[in-house]
């Protein structure tokens with residue numbers, strides 16, 4: 001029996017004239033997400049997107065798993081395909097749902113008839129199929145309000161489909177439909193979650209990672225690549241820019257007051273990330289900061305960090321507790337990687353007593369005295385580029 005996947009799109013419906021663009025973006029993202037899985041044909045008609053496996057023995061579980069990570073999809077159905085006549089519809093429905101109906105006590109049939117040429121009206125389809133199901137499963141009774149199983153028949157221009165369950169999609173809007181954003185990614189728990197949240201709202205991602213070898217190891221950098229790979233299952237392709245940060249960090253350590261090490265480092269990260277963002281057609285920065293979580297995330301510290309760039313900075317975790325962030329990191333499967341114990345450049349030269357209320361004037365004076373301009377140029381001209389794909 002042939003099975004396909006029927007996609008229900010979400011907020012796309014709200015977008016009026018842009019709808020077509022959104023839909024083609026979604027289909028492109030679905031194709032990318034399905035690359036390397038069994039071959040599928042994706043078609044759109046009558047506001048429904050169909051994913052049709054081209055091989056008899058395609059792995060539909062794998063296809064559904066991948067589709068469940070594509071933003072812009074609210075829900076989807078695995079459905080059996082029937083010919084557009086009642087004999088085929090009833091035959092396929094009985095066979096496809098044998099087990100499901102066998103384990104239920106009550107059911108109802110619903111019909112959606114978008115092919116207006118189909119001779120039976122929706123209530124007639126329900127009555128006929130409902131009657132035959134009752135004849136074949138005499139333990140069942142009909143419950144129109146709260147059935148154990150709802151059998152849905154969709155008669156559409158391309159075919160008739162039967163399904164009895166719904167799978168939750170990833171929600172959000174299609175990646176790319178909101179433009180491009182640059183995530184500052186560390187190996188920690190927070191930034192991969194922040195990346196996922198903004199991809200969910202339609203941003204296509206670039207990533208910037210600061211590495212300070214030999215203080216930070218190749219393994220720490222590989223960990224970030226593995227984290228981004230997990231995020232890319234949802235966010236699609238991501239270009240990662242690794243910034244050589246050693247020289248700058250050593251200069252901070254040698255030439256700046258110790259209690260300002262962290263804040264100056266964070267400001268330089270913002271400046272360099274902004275340069276990369278602008279060069280790569282990205283319109284905003286994204287960080288994993290959460291208010292009050294650590295010394296560099298007090299309100300005055302965030303305000304002082306923010307001042308270093310003139311680009312919009314999205315901080316999707318700002319009002320979230322650590323438990324809420326961890327819950328998402330487990331869901332997107334980044335948690336176990338994030339807790340692997342590799343050093344991050346943030347843990348190199350950390351001051352014993354970081355300023356939790358930095359004064360911008362003094363911070364800027366210290367930065368000017370040290371003079372970072374040339375080093376920033378060197379850092380941005382020595383980026384390492386890694387392409388991450390789902």
Ligand code: ATP
Pocket residue numbers: 183184185186187188189190191192208209210211269286287288289293294296297344345346
């Ligand atoms: P995370 O869990 O994301 O590491 P954190 O709670 O450890 O965050 P910080 O270390 O203060 O907090 O970092 C705050 C944010 O700064 C991170 O969420 C990330 O966006 C950015 N960041 C920190 N370290 C790096 C790095 N090495 N490369 C790129 N961005 C970084």
Ligand code: MG
Pocket residue numbers: 186187188189344346
């Ligand atoms: Mg960190």
